[in-house]
Amino acid sequence: MYKTQVSHFTYDFKTLRNLLAKASPARSGDYLAGVAAVNNLERVAAQWALADVPLKQFLNEALVPYEQDEITRLIIDEHDKSAFAAISHLTIGDFRDWLLSEQASTEVLTAIAPGLTPEMVAAVSKIMRIQDLILVAKKCRVITRFRGTIGLENRLSTRLQPNHPTDSPAGVAASILDGLLYGCGDAVIGVNPASDNLEATLQLLHMLHNVIERYQIPTQACVLAHVTTTLKAIEQGAPVDLVFQSIAGTQKANDSFGINLNLLQQAHHAALELERGSLGDNCMYFETGQGSALSANAHEGMDQQTCEARAYAVARKFKPLLVNSVVGFIGPEYLYDGKQIIRAGLEDHFCGKLLGLPMGCDICYTNHAEADQDDMDMLLTQFAVAGGTFIMGVPGADDVMLNYQSTSFHDALYLRQVLGLKPAPEFEQWLQKHHIFDDENQLTHPSAIPTLFKTAIQKIQRGSDEKG
Amino acid sequence: MKKDKRFIVPQDPWQDLSRFTPARIALGRTGTSLPTKASLEFSLAHALARDAVNIPLDFASLEHSLERQGYQTLTLQTQAENHRMYLQRPDLGRLLSESAWLCLQNNAQITSDAVVVVADGLSSKAIEHHALPFLHLLLPQLLASGYALPPICLVKNGRVAIGDAIAEHYSARLCIVLIGERPGLSSPDSMGIYFTYQAQSSLSTDADRNCISNIHSNGLNYEQALAKLLYLIDESEKLKISGVNLKDETSDGESNEQSKWANFLLS
Numbered sequence: 001m002y003k004t005q006v007s008h009f010t011y012d013f014k015t016l017r018n019l020l021a022k023a024s025p026a027r028s029g030d031y032l033a034g035v036a037a038v039n040n041l042e043r044v045a046a047q048w049a050l051a052d053v054p055l056k057q058f059l060n061e062a063l064v065p066y067e068q069d070e071i072t073r074l075i076i077d078e079h080d081k082s083a084f085a086a087i088s089h090l091t092i093g094d095f096r097d098w099l100l101s102e103q104a105s106t107e108v109l110t111a112i113a114p115g116l117t118p119e120m121v122a123a124v125s126k127i128m129r130i131q132d133l134i135l136v137a138k139k140c141r142v143i144t145r146f147r148g149t150i151g152l153e154n155r156l157s158t159r160l161q162p163n164h165p166t167d168s169p170a171g172v173a174a175s176i177l178d179g180l181l182y183g184c185g186d187a188v189i190g191v192n193p194a195s196d197n198l199e200a201t202l203q204l205l206h207m208l209h210n211v212i213e214r215y216q217i218p219t220q221a222c223v224l225a226h227v228t229t230t231l232k233a234i235e236q237g238a239p240v241d242l243v244f245q246s247i248a249g250t251q252k253a254n255d256s257f258g259i260n261l262n263l264l265q266q267a268h269h270a271a272l273e274l275e276r277g278s279l280g281d282n283c284m285y286f287e288t289g290q291g292s293a294l295s296a297n298a299h300e301g302m303d304q305q306t307c308e309a310r311a312y313a314v315a316r317k318f319k320p321l322l323v324n325s326v327v328g329f330i331g332p333e334y335l336y337d338g339k340q341i342i343r344a345g346l347e348d349h350f351c352g353k354l355l356g357l358p359m360g361c362d363i364c365y366t367n368h369a370e371a372d373q374d375d376m377d378m379l380l381t382q383f384a385v386a387g388g389t390f391i392m393g394v395p396g397a398d399d400v401m402l403n404y405q406s407t408s409f410h411d412a413l414y415l416r417q418v419l420g421l422k423p424a425p426e427f428e429q430w431l432q433k434h435h436i437f438d439d440e441n442q443l444t445h446p447s448a449i450p451t452l453f454k455t456a457i458q459k460i461q462r463g464s465d466e467k468g
Numbered sequence: 469m470k471k472d473k474r475f476i477v478p479q480d481p482w483q484d485l486s487r488f489t490p491a492r493i494a495l496g497r498t499g500t501s502l503p504t505k506a507s508l509e510f511s512l513a514h515a516l517a518r519d520a521v522n523i524p525l526d527f528a529s530l531e532h533s534l535e536r537q538g539y540q541t542l543t544l545q546t547q548a549e550n551h552r553m554y555l556q557r558p559d560l561g562r563l564l565s566e567s568a569w570l571c572l573q574n575n576a577q578i579t580s581d582a583v584v585v586v587a588d589g590l591s592s593k594a595i596e597h598h599a600l601p602f603l604h605l606l607l608p609q610l611l612a613s614g615y616a617l618p619p620i621c622l623v624k625n626g627r628v629a630i631g632d633a634i635a636e637h638y639s640a641r642l643c644i645v646l647i648g649e650r651p652g653l654s655s656p657d658s659m660g661i662y663f664t665y666q667a668q669s670s671l672s673t674d675a676d677r678n679c680i681s682n683i684h685s686n687g688l689n690y691e692q693a694l695a696k697l698l699y700l701i702d703e704s705e706k707l708k709i710s711g712v713n714l715k716d717e718t719s720d721g722e723s724n725e726q727s728k729w730a731n732f733l734l735s
Contacts, residue, residue: 028556164489165655165687171489173733177482178493194682195696197716210734226712258675258712295558296673331650333558367517367651368555368590373510396492396502396510401682403652405514408492413500443500446478456733460484 004049011045016053017063020119021303022046023126025343029291029304029334036303047127051093055084058120063310064300069251070261075117075313084115092123099124099136099354106141113356118249118309121351125305130343133350134386140353142389144321145280146220146241148186148424150389151358156421157390158412159322159360160185163192163401167200169207175395176211177453182409183416183437184393186427187322187360188242188285190222194401201225202238209239215452218426220277220321222285227259227267234270242285242321243271249310252298261314268318279426282321287362288312289326290344291334304334305344309351316355322390323357325349327379328365329404338375341365345379349388360390364406373397373405380407384415391415416441477503490654490686513653520656522551525592525648527622533600539607540619542575544568544634546626554625561627564634572637581615582642582701583635587626591648593657598683599646602659602690606644609698615642628662628677633669642701643667649681659683661693663700665710676711 002013013019021035023046030036037043059079062072086108090098098104125133143151150157162175172191179185189208193200201223208221220241223230227245234240245264248254264284271283293299293307302310308325315323325348328341335341345361352359363379365371380391397408415421422428422441431437434452438444449457480494495506502510531541547563548554554561564572584607586599603620610617618638623630628645635643643664652658660681664672678700683693699718704710 032557032559162491164491165682165684166692168488170732171491173731174485174488175491175493177485177733178480178491181480181482194688195680195716196678196712197718199717207731207734214734228712229715232715256673256675297559331555333556336556367514367653367656368521372514394491395489396495396506398492398510398513398653400490400492400652400654400686403650403655403658403682405653408502410495410497410500410502413497417500443497446497447481449481457482457484459735460482460732 002049002053004045006045006048007041009041009045011042011049013046013049016057016061017302019046019050019053020063020123020126020306023050024303024305025126027304027334027340027344028332028336029294032333033294033299033304035301050123051127052091053123054091055095055120056088058117058123063119063302063306064250069300071249071251071310071313074261074317075310078317079117080114082115083112086112087115092127095120095124096127096132100132104136104139106139109140109354110356113354116355118313118351118355119306121354122306122309125347125350130346130382133346134382137350137353138385138387140387142353142356142358144282144358146277146282146321147279148218148426149279150187150321150424152425154421155424156384156388156412156415157187157424158184158393159187159324159390160189161192161392161394161399161406162189163399165194165401167194167204169203172204172207173211177456178395179393179409180217181436181450181453182393182413183423183431183443184409184412185217185219186424187390188220188222190224190244190285192224192402196226196229198229198232201229201233202236205233205238205240216430218430227263231267231270234274239276240271240274241276242283243267244285244287246287246292247311247314248288248292248296248298249307249314250293250298250300252300253293253296253307254314256296256298261317264314264318282319284318284320285322285324286315286320287324287326288315288348289330290348291330294334295330305347308348312352312355312357315357321358322360323352324360324362325352326362326364328369328371329362331366332369335369337370338372338378341369341371342375342379342382346382346386349383349386358389361388362392362406364392364404366404376405376407380411380415384419384421413443510653517651517653517656520591520593520651523592524551525588525595527624530586530595530599530622534603534620537604541622542571542619543622543624544571545624546630548625551625558627561625562629564630572634575619577638578618579616580618580638580640582610582617582644583621583631583638583640584617585621585623585626585631585634585643585645587623587630587645587647589626589648590650591657594648594659594684595646597657598659598690602646602683602693605690605694606697609694629669629672631662631664632667632672635664635667636669641666642704644697655682655684655686657684658687661697663697663704663710665704665708678710678714678716
């Protein structure tokens with residue numbers, strides 16, 4: 001079935017799962033899992049063979065058996081045959097050509113999204129270059145709403161990530177104010193709590209809610225605790241805008257995260273009932289990342305990029321406001337260096353967008369990976385050119401709680417300047433109204449403190465005078 | 469160069485907020501970009517953190533210090549034979565080497581309640597700075613609670629899950645792993661503690677563990693970390709579980725200075 005002959009060698013890849021893994025561009029996690037191509041020729045042979053596989057075959061051959069994996073069941077049971085009809089005659093190779101053609105317009109891509117499975121999308125990405133991934137993703141448009149409108153053309157949103165090593169409210173507040181004054185935070189103000197502690201989560205939830213109310217900021221809050229902690233918080237009457245959870249592409253990996261589809265359904269339902277969105281009811285925030293299934297020893301023989309795309313099937317079920325691929329966080333065992341991180345980030349964005357998800361990217365690396373700020377600048381620029389939905393805003397790009405480097409408020413401003421990208425319209429108006437941005441969406445003069453925050457800042461200054 | 473000839477980058481007028489957080493806030497900007505000073509400070513911190521990953525832990529000195537305090541130790545090696553292998557093969561960092569198994573087997577297998585494991589992880593500085601002072605608080609507490617402890621296991625090139633096999637070997641209910649966390653730019657010496665109830669090698673997953681992270685001079689202090697760990701131990705003994713279904717419901721005592729300003733954005 002998956003046989004091919006290249007350069008006097010005959011290859012027989014036996015299963016679709018194996019074929020996909022062998023066709024995947026080189027990365028350390030697939031070597032670690034023992035599923036990668038053994039050399040360049042085998043990889044290209046697999047790509048040739050993959051190009052000839054009909055899209056239909058993906059509906060006939062599950063990568064993880066239907067009976068043993070609820071993600072497989074979700075993908076098969078919720079596949080939309082009528083949306084698929086328009087492309088059902090294509091092979092993977094034809095599909096790439098079609099995606100790049102004029103025929104695949106924004107409207108057409110939106111219409112076929114429910115007819116695509118994660119595996120089809122992962123497969124076609126494996127025979128696409130970076131410019132292909134950018135071009136096609138740029139044509140996709142995914143718009144979501146809670147208190148703002150995220151994903152419009154020529155817009156880029158930012159998650160304000162004001163983490164603090166001990167969840168100190170003053171420390172978190174300091175980073176929030178810094179971020180807002182740099183024009184950041186329209187996707188979400190999202191704190192990773194230092195411990196998965198209910199008390200700390202409740203305290204942060206109330207504080208974020210109060211800040212958003214007090215300053216009338218058209219954004220939403222999220223405390224990125226485990227979904228079970230957030231459910232407890234909702235039970236206790238806490239103001240929860242978005243429910244967060246890390247998700248993966250196999251049932252076994254999700255087990256290791258302590259979640260399943262039922263639990264997510266329950267959380268989604270609980271958040272919907274709060275009816276806290278003023279413009280829309282997209283109330284879930286998911287994070288993913290290549291390598292997470294393997295790190296839980298739950299990849300089921302699949303390559304890490306295919307596993308990642310399957311996580312998007314989980315995300316798609318719950319109509320999230322935001323999905324974030326935390327691409328370089330996991331470490332060099334899975335994505336070794338800047339080159340691997342950059343490609344993975346663009347693949348994830350492409351796959352997520354094609355499946356109809358509001359994809360952001362935590363453009364990031366750890367200190368034990370072979371990467372630096374130059375690599376981040378390349379992914380940052382390419383991600384924005386590809387029409388990425390949102391990026392992180394971390395003070396100085398240095399997350400002092402999670403111990404990794406992400407993107408900064410300055411990075412977002414750089415993209416706004418070179419690519420003319422604006423924040424979500426409601427947030428843009430708020431920034432202009434309070435003279436944080438001027439009419440041209442540029443920061444106003446640095447020495448001018450916006451009236452809105454004058455009292456808070458003066459209080460701090462007086463406080464330090466008293467102390468001094 | 470005369471000062472008036474220099475190009476001066478104006479400072480953000482909210483500099484005073486910096487005392488509330490080690491985060492890189494109020495960096496200022498030139499245009500919308502990072503000023504030279506902030507950019508070079510980042511490069512300096514990155515260089516230090518990169519180097520911290522590669523400095524090996526002095527196990528002999530750790531052993532001596534613990535033995536001087538009257539605690540027995542065993543130093544064990546994982547199947548990740550060197551640092552490079554450790555970084556690229558997390559699976560090997562979760563498996564004890566053959567010699568480590570021999571060493572465990574030669575050590576009289578006493579029935580135990582808890583094992584304490586110290587692994588270098590990704591930051592030797594974290595263990596060098598924080599393991600001893602933390603153990604100095606923890607071990608007397610465990611002994612006072614009547615827990616039987618085998619020797620403290622010091623593990624070279626270890627990952628978190630290495631504790632599972634050790635706990636199993638000693639038939640211990642409680643597995644406490646102190647490990648060097650990935651070095652951050654602002655905290656190259658952050659220590660984490662992972663706690664697992666009834667750890668089982670190759671069966672326990674991340675969902676079965678509780679984590680107390682960010683133990684360093686700008687993060688959680690030893691007393692706070694200890695209070696959290698003791699709470700988790702007590703609760704796990706009652707509920708017979710650990711991990712995502714065991715919630716840490718302790719509250720962190722904040723310093724007066726911090727709580728005085730807790731709501732500066734709100735009051």
